[in-house]
Amino acid sequence: MEDTSNRMLIDDFVFYLQVEKNCSKHTIDNYLLDIDDFLKHMKENNIEEFLTVTYHTVRHYLTTLYDKQYARTSIARRISALRSLYRFLLREGKVNENPFAATHIPKIGKRLPTFMYEQEVEQLFSSFDEENVLDQRDKAILELLYSSGLRVSECCQLKLEDIDFSIGTVFVIGKGKKERYVPVGSYALDALQNYIDDARTQLIGKSKTGPHPALFLNFRGGPLTDRSVREILKKRIEKASLTMHMSPHKLRHTFATHLLNNGADLRVVQELLGHSHLSSTQIYTHVTKDRLKDVYMKHHPRA
Known part of the structure:
Protein backbone atom coordinates (compact mmCIF):
# COMPACT_ATOMS: atom_id res chain seq x y z
CA MET A 1 0.00 0.00 0.00
CA GLU A 2 2.79 2.37 1.01
CA ASP A 3 4.76 1.54 -2.16
CA THR A 4 1.67 2.35 -4.25
CA SER A 5 1.32 5.66 -2.42
CA ASN A 6 4.95 6.53 -3.13
CA ARG A 7 4.54 5.63 -6.79
CA MET A 8 1.51 7.90 -7.11
CA LEU A 9 3.51 10.78 -5.65
CA ILE A 10 6.36 10.05 -8.08
CA ASP A 11 3.89 10.04 -10.98
CA ASP A 12 2.63 13.46 -9.85
CA PHE A 13 6.22 14.69 -9.67
CA VAL A 14 6.93 13.44 -13.21
CA PHE A 15 3.82 15.24 -14.47
CA TYR A 16 5.08 18.42 -12.78
CA LEU A 17 8.50 18.04 -14.46
CA GLN A 18 6.89 17.51 -17.85
CA VAL A 19 4.23 20.23 -17.74
CA GLU A 20 5.55 22.96 -15.45
CA LYS A 21 9.31 22.54 -15.82
CA ASN A 22 9.38 21.39 -19.46
CA CYS A 23 12.12 18.88 -18.61
CA SER A 24 13.46 16.59 -21.32
CA LYS A 25 12.87 12.83 -21.25
CA HIS A 26 16.57 12.34 -20.53
CA THR A 27 16.40 14.61 -17.46
CA ILE A 28 13.24 12.92 -16.15
CA ASP A 29 14.76 9.45 -16.64
CA ASN A 30 17.77 10.50 -14.56
CA TYR A 31 15.48 11.85 -11.82
CA LEU A 32 13.63 8.54 -11.71
CA LEU A 33 16.85 6.52 -11.49
CA ASP A 34 17.98 8.60 -8.51
CA ILE A 35 14.59 8.40 -6.79
CA ASP A 36 14.42 4.62 -7.29
CA ASP A 37 17.85 4.26 -5.72
CA PHE A 38 16.63 6.19 -2.66
CA LEU A 39 13.47 4.06 -2.51
CA LYS A 40 15.65 0.94 -2.27
CA HIS A 41 17.51 2.52 0.63
CA MET A 42 14.19 3.32 2.33
CA LYS A 43 13.00 -0.27 1.90
CA GLU A 44 16.27 -1.69 3.29
CA ASN A 45 15.80 0.46 6.38
CA ASN A 46 12.07 -0.23 6.84
CA ILE A 47 11.02 3.30 5.89
CA GLU A 48 7.72 3.03 4.06
CA GLU A 49 6.70 6.57 3.13
CA PHE A 50 8.36 9.76 1.91
CA LEU A 51 6.57 11.50 4.81
CA THR A 52 8.58 9.59 7.43
CA VAL A 53 12.01 10.32 5.94
CA THR A 54 14.11 12.49 8.30
CA TYR A 55 17.38 14.36 8.07
CA HIS A 56 18.98 11.40 9.90
CA THR A 57 17.71 9.11 7.08
CA VAL A 58 19.30 11.37 4.52
CA ARG A 59 22.65 11.45 6.35
CA HIS A 60 22.66 7.65 6.56
CA TYR A 61 21.84 7.38 2.84
CA LEU A 62 24.68 9.73 1.89
CA THR A 63 27.08 7.81 4.12
CA THR A 64 26.26 4.61 2.21
CA LEU A 65 26.94 6.38 -1.09
CA TYR A 66 30.34 7.59 0.13
CA ASP A 67 31.12 4.11 1.49
CA LYS A 68 30.38 2.68 -1.96
CA GLN A 69 32.82 5.28 -3.36
CA TYR A 70 30.32 7.00 -5.61
CA ALA A 71 31.74 9.94 -7.54
CA ARG A 72 31.00 13.40 -6.18
CA THR A 73 29.11 14.22 -9.35
CA SER A 74 26.80 11.21 -8.83
CA ILE A 75 26.14 12.12 -5.20
CA ALA A 76 25.48 15.74 -6.10
CA ARG A 77 23.01 14.66 -8.78
CA ARG A 78 21.12 12.42 -6.35
CA ILE A 79 20.88 15.19 -3.76
CA SER A 80 19.64 17.62 -6.38
CA ALA A 81 16.99 15.20 -7.68
CA LEU A 82 15.69 14.26 -4.23
CA ARG A 83 15.75 17.86 -3.04
CA SER A 84 13.57 18.77 -6.05
CA LEU A 85 11.20 15.88 -5.31
CA TYR A 86 10.74 16.96 -1.69
CA ARG A 87 10.38 20.60 -2.68
CA PHE A 88 7.49 19.54 -4.89
CA LEU A 89 5.95 17.29 -2.19
CA LEU A 90 6.21 20.12 0.34
CA ARG A 91 4.47 22.48 -2.05
CA GLU A 92 1.69 19.96 -2.55
CA GLY A 93 1.28 19.42 1.20
CA LYS A 94 2.33 15.74 1.04
CA VAL A 95 5.22 16.16 3.51
CA ASN A 96 5.88 18.52 6.39
CA GLU A 97 9.53 19.30 5.64
CA ASN A 98 12.23 18.84 3.05
CA PRO A 99 14.89 16.62 4.71
CA PHE A 100 17.28 17.33 1.82
CA ALA A 101 17.03 21.12 2.16
CA ALA A 102 20.00 21.47 4.52
CA THR A 103 22.08 18.76 2.87
CA HIS A 104 25.48 19.92 1.67
CA ILE A 105 26.13 19.21 -2.01
CA PRO A 106 29.75 18.09 -2.47
CA LYS A 107 31.85 20.67 -4.25
CA ILE A 108 32.66 19.62 -7.79
CA GLY A 109 35.65 21.04 -9.57
CA LYS A 110 34.78 22.42 -12.99
CA ARG A 111 36.31 20.42 -15.79
CA LEU A 112 37.57 22.51 -18.65
CA PRO A 113 35.86 21.65 -21.93
CA THR A 114 38.05 19.84 -24.42
CA PHE A 115 38.04 21.03 -28.01
CA MET A 116 39.63 20.49 -31.40
CA TYR A 117 42.28 22.74 -32.90
Missing part, protein backbone atom coordinates in the same frame (compact mmCIF):
# COMPACT_ATOMS: atom_id res chain seq x y z
CA GLU A 118 41.49 24.35 -36.25
CA GLN A 119 44.01 22.11 -38.05
CA GLU A 120 42.27 19.04 -36.63
CA VAL A 121 38.90 20.32 -37.81
CA GLU A 122 40.30 20.78 -41.32
CA GLN A 123 41.78 17.27 -41.24
CA LEU A 124 38.42 15.83 -40.16
CA PHE A 125 36.46 17.53 -42.94
CA SER A 126 38.96 16.64 -45.64
CA SER A 127 38.43 12.90 -45.04
CA PHE A 128 34.99 12.64 -46.71
CA ASP A 129 34.22 11.06 -50.09
CA GLU A 130 31.91 13.59 -51.77
CA GLU A 131 30.43 10.91 -54.05
CA ASN A 132 29.46 8.49 -51.26
CA VAL A 133 25.87 8.73 -49.99
CA LEU A 134 26.63 8.20 -46.30
CA ASP A 135 29.72 10.41 -46.49
CA GLN A 136 27.55 13.22 -47.84
CA ARG A 137 25.17 12.78 -44.91
CA ASP A 138 27.93 12.49 -42.31
CA LYS A 139 29.72 15.57 -43.59
CA ALA A 140 26.47 17.56 -43.48
CA ILE A 141 25.92 16.49 -39.84
CA LEU A 142 29.44 17.34 -38.70
CA GLU A 143 29.58 20.63 -40.60
CA LEU A 144 26.26 21.61 -39.02
CA LEU A 145 27.37 20.67 -35.49
CA TYR A 146 30.60 22.63 -35.83
CA SER A 147 28.97 25.57 -37.60
CA SER A 148 26.04 26.02 -35.20
CA GLY A 149 27.09 24.46 -31.88
CA LEU A 150 23.89 22.39 -31.71
CA ARG A 151 23.44 19.66 -29.12
CA VAL A 152 23.26 16.23 -30.75
CA SER A 153 19.63 15.85 -29.57
CA GLU A 154 18.75 19.16 -31.24
CA CYS A 155 20.44 18.04 -34.44
CA CYS A 156 18.52 14.74 -34.56
CA GLN A 157 15.19 16.52 -33.98
CA LEU A 158 15.61 18.80 -37.00
CA LYS A 159 13.12 18.58 -39.84
CA LEU A 160 13.77 19.50 -43.44
CA GLU A 161 11.76 22.73 -43.14
CA ASP A 162 13.85 23.90 -40.16
CA ILE A 163 16.70 24.88 -42.49
CA ASP A 164 16.27 28.30 -44.13
CA PHE A 165 18.83 28.50 -46.92
CA SER A 166 17.72 32.00 -47.97
CA ILE A 167 18.94 33.64 -44.75
CA GLY A 168 21.27 30.87 -43.54
CA THR A 169 19.63 29.87 -40.27
CA VAL A 170 18.32 26.76 -38.56
CA PHE A 171 15.27 26.69 -36.27
CA VAL A 172 16.06 24.76 -33.08
CA ILE A 173 13.95 23.51 -30.18
CA GLY A 174 16.37 23.18 -27.27
CA LYS A 175 16.25 22.26 -23.59
CA GLY A 176 12.98 23.10 -21.87
CA LYS A 177 11.39 23.35 -25.34
CA LYS A 178 12.98 26.78 -25.79
CA GLU A 179 13.07 27.90 -29.39
CA ARG A 180 15.92 29.75 -31.08
CA TYR A 181 17.27 30.55 -34.52
CA VAL A 182 20.95 29.79 -35.07
CA PRO A 183 23.08 31.06 -37.98
CA VAL A 184 24.68 28.42 -40.19
CA GLY A 185 27.94 29.03 -42.06
CA SER A 186 28.44 28.72 -45.80
CA TYR A 187 30.44 25.45 -45.60
CA ALA A 188 27.65 23.80 -43.61
CA LEU A 189 24.93 25.17 -45.92
CA ASP A 190 26.76 23.80 -48.97
CA ALA A 191 27.15 20.39 -47.30
CA LEU A 192 23.48 20.38 -46.29
CA GLN A 193 22.32 21.34 -49.79
CA ASN A 194 24.47 18.62 -51.34
CA TYR A 195 23.11 16.05 -48.87
CA ILE A 196 19.46 17.06 -49.39
CA ASP A 197 19.69 17.12 -53.20
CA ASP A 198 21.51 13.81 -53.53
CA ALA A 199 22.04 11.51 -50.51
CA ARG A 200 18.79 12.24 -48.66
CA THR A 201 16.76 11.57 -51.79
CA GLN A 202 18.48 8.20 -52.17
CA LEU A 203 17.96 7.34 -48.48
CA ILE A 204 14.23 8.18 -48.72
CA GLY A 205 14.00 5.63 -51.53
CA LYS A 206 15.07 2.90 -49.08
CA SER A 207 12.25 3.60 -46.62
CA LYS A 208 9.41 1.05 -46.49
CA THR A 209 7.05 3.48 -44.76
CA GLY A 210 7.42 6.48 -47.06
CA PRO A 211 9.35 9.75 -46.66
CA HIS A 212 10.19 10.77 -43.09
CA PRO A 213 10.19 14.49 -42.19
CA ALA A 214 13.48 14.20 -40.24
CA LEU A 215 16.38 16.07 -41.84
CA PHE A 216 18.95 13.36 -41.18
CA LEU A 217 18.09 9.79 -42.14
CA ASN A 218 19.72 6.41 -41.52
CA PHE A 219 20.59 3.92 -44.24
CA ARG A 220 17.03 2.51 -44.07
CA GLY A 221 15.44 5.91 -44.64
CA GLY A 222 14.32 6.34 -41.02
CA PRO A 223 15.28 9.09 -38.55
CA LEU A 224 18.83 9.13 -37.21
CA THR A 225 19.23 8.74 -33.42
CA ASP A 226 21.63 10.43 -30.96
CA ARG A 227 23.50 7.17 -30.56
CA SER A 228 23.93 6.80 -34.32
CA VAL A 229 25.47 10.27 -34.58
CA ARG A 230 27.96 9.37 -31.83
CA GLU A 231 28.95 6.22 -33.73
CA ILE A 232 29.27 8.18 -36.97
CA LEU A 233 31.61 10.67 -35.33
CA LYS A 234 33.71 7.90 -33.80
CA LYS A 235 34.19 6.28 -37.23
CA ARG A 236 34.96 9.61 -38.88
CA ILE A 237 37.70 10.33 -36.33
CA GLU A 238 39.27 6.94 -37.06
CA LYS A 239 39.10 7.49 -40.81
CA ALA A 240 40.70 10.93 -40.50
CA SER A 241 43.53 9.30 -38.49
CA LEU A 242 42.95 11.60 -35.55
CA THR A 243 44.00 10.19 -32.17
CA MET A 244 41.50 11.65 -29.73
CA HIS A 245 38.33 10.84 -27.88
CA MET A 246 35.51 12.48 -29.81
CA SER A 247 31.86 13.19 -29.11
CA PRO A 248 29.24 15.48 -30.65
CA HIS A 249 29.50 17.63 -27.53
CA LYS A 250 33.21 18.15 -28.22
CA LEU A 251 32.23 19.78 -31.52
CA ARG A 252 29.91 22.04 -29.51
CA HIS A 253 32.85 22.92 -27.23
CA THR A 254 34.98 23.54 -30.33
CA PHE A 255 32.33 25.83 -31.83
CA ALA A 256 32.22 27.99 -28.68
CA THR A 257 35.98 28.04 -28.13
CA HIS A 258 36.81 29.02 -31.71
CA LEU A 259 34.24 31.84 -31.63
CA LEU A 260 35.69 33.27 -28.41
CA ASN A 261 39.27 32.82 -29.62
CA ASN A 262 38.40 34.94 -32.64
CA GLY A 263 36.83 37.76 -30.64
CA ALA A 264 33.15 36.84 -30.29
CA ASP A 265 31.21 38.38 -27.40
CA LEU A 266 30.42 35.98 -24.56
CA ARG A 267 26.74 36.93 -24.51
CA VAL A 268 26.43 36.22 -28.23
CA VAL A 269 27.96 32.78 -27.72
CA GLN A 270 25.53 32.20 -24.82
CA GLU A 271 22.61 32.97 -27.14
CA LEU A 272 23.95 30.73 -29.91
CA LEU A 273 24.47 27.80 -27.53
CA GLY A 274 21.00 28.22 -26.01
CA HIS A 275 22.32 28.57 -22.46
CA SER A 276 19.81 29.98 -19.98
CA HIS A 277 22.56 31.38 -17.73
CA LEU A 278 25.79 33.13 -18.62
CA SER A 279 27.60 31.05 -15.99
CA SER A 280 27.15 27.99 -18.25
CA THR A 281 29.01 29.79 -21.04
CA GLN A 282 31.73 31.32 -18.87
CA ILE A 283 33.58 28.01 -18.56
CA TYR A 284 34.85 28.58 -22.11
CA THR A 285 36.66 31.75 -21.01
CA HIS A 286 39.10 29.56 -19.05
CA VAL A 287 40.12 27.93 -22.31
CA THR A 288 40.51 31.22 -24.16
CA LYS A 289 42.55 32.69 -21.29
CA ASP A 290 45.29 30.17 -22.10
CA ARG A 291 45.37 31.50 -25.63
CA LEU A 292 45.46 35.11 -24.42
CA LYS A 293 48.42 34.33 -22.17
CA ASP A 294 50.18 32.58 -25.05
CA VAL A 295 49.67 35.61 -27.32
CA TYR A 296 50.86 37.94 -24.54
CA MET A 297 54.02 35.93 -23.89
CA LYS A 298 54.87 35.84 -27.60
CA HIS A 299 54.22 39.47 -28.45
CA HIS A 300 54.71 41.70 -25.40
CA PRO A 301 58.24 43.16 -25.43
CA ARG A 302 58.69 42.73 -21.68
CA ALA A 303 56.67 39.55 -21.13
